[in-house]
Amino acid sequence: MLETSASIFVRDRLKGVTLIDAPLDKRCRACVVIPVCREPVHRVVNLLVSLARQRGVDFGMVEVLCVVNDGPDDGSKRWKSTEQANQLVLSLPVWKNRDRFDGHLRFPLEVLEACSEVRSSLIANVVELRTSGGGMVGEALNRGLAEATVRFDRANKNGIIIFFGADNIVDDPDYLAKAMRFFEKHSELVAVSGGIRLLFDPDARDEVERLTIAGIMERFFLRKKMRILERFIQGQDLGLMPRDAFFGSHILARSGDAASWGGFPDWKRNEDSAFGIAAKAYAIKNGKIVLNEKETLLITSALRDSDRTDASLRSLLEQEMDKDPVSFEAYEACERLVAGTKEGRELIDFIEEPANILWDHYTN
Secondary structure (H helix, E strand, O other): OOOOOHHHHHHHHHOOOOOOOOOOOOOOOOEEEEEEEOOHHHHHHHHHHHHOOOOOOOOEEHHHHHHOOOOOOOOOOHHHHHHHHHHHHHHHOEEEEHOHHHHHHHOOHHHHHHHHHHHHHOOOEEEEEOOOOOOOOOHHHHHHHHHHHHHHHHHHHOOOEEEOOOOOOOOOOOOOHHHHHHHOOOOOOOOOOEEEEEOOOOOOOOOHHHHHHHHHHHHHHHHHHHHHHHOOOOOEEEEOOOOOOOOOEEEEEHHHHHHHEEEOOOOOOOOHHHHHHHHHHHHHOOOOEEEEEEEEEEEEEEEEOOOOOOOOHHHHHHHOOOOOOHHHHHHHHHHHHHOOHHHHHHHHHOOHHHHHOOHHHHHO
């Protein structure tokens, strides 16, 4: 039975919404919520396949809920391209609650084979959402949280919800088994901050274009790292990601508890940080715990030149093209200065992971 605050959250988020008819599988312990907005089909399919290939997870133990976020219909070219991309995702012959047989005519054989593999290993459902603003990630996450919470509650469960980005890949074959064991081991656990490894994977398929993007990104990240090392030398705040920070593309939480603290704010960015702060406050108040498991629960996410949301990198990369590049010689000289202390050497290692130095962009 949901607490009053959770019931109010669910009621408000699902007002006027048609819920998924099929009940939760009796064996289900976790639901993976994936918000999608203008994503290439291959990214969604690749994520689903990586989930389907997990070890130690029987059919029915994990459910997928994809939330396709259309945004407001303003008649713009951007909205039309979003609508077109989203309709392709909705047409994938993989969703249990949306049998679209015309999908078999729209996709190449390798996509159809991947969808068949997923359907044989996972229960995957999809819902469509028209948010109040473009790229409102918080609204999409809350839509998934509310429906998953209701499904678990009807089965008398306070289930595990895993929030993923659509461009994630779960390359650890034991990830789901590990995640469920964490919640089994800690009955008082309400939320977990998972780890992200960014891997260069732009949307462009042309090799020349990909090489061009790679070069711009290399310049961009060299400048970011140089600025961080200069701040270290000058004793200034580094603007780095806190070690226990929450990233929206990899968060785990208990369904009823997350609904009780109100889920995510309806923001275009920084909704994940606010979720983490709310989770910690809820845990302190209710004698629960929140864990940071970035090293143990680690997934890969695409480092790309997208403009899908306000937190995407394309605008920063375009700005980088108008700047004079930082020389490798200057960076190496700065790095040698910093490497003189243990703290400096640890910092150099830390900023090699792009996710660790994009914090100021994602949160401001």
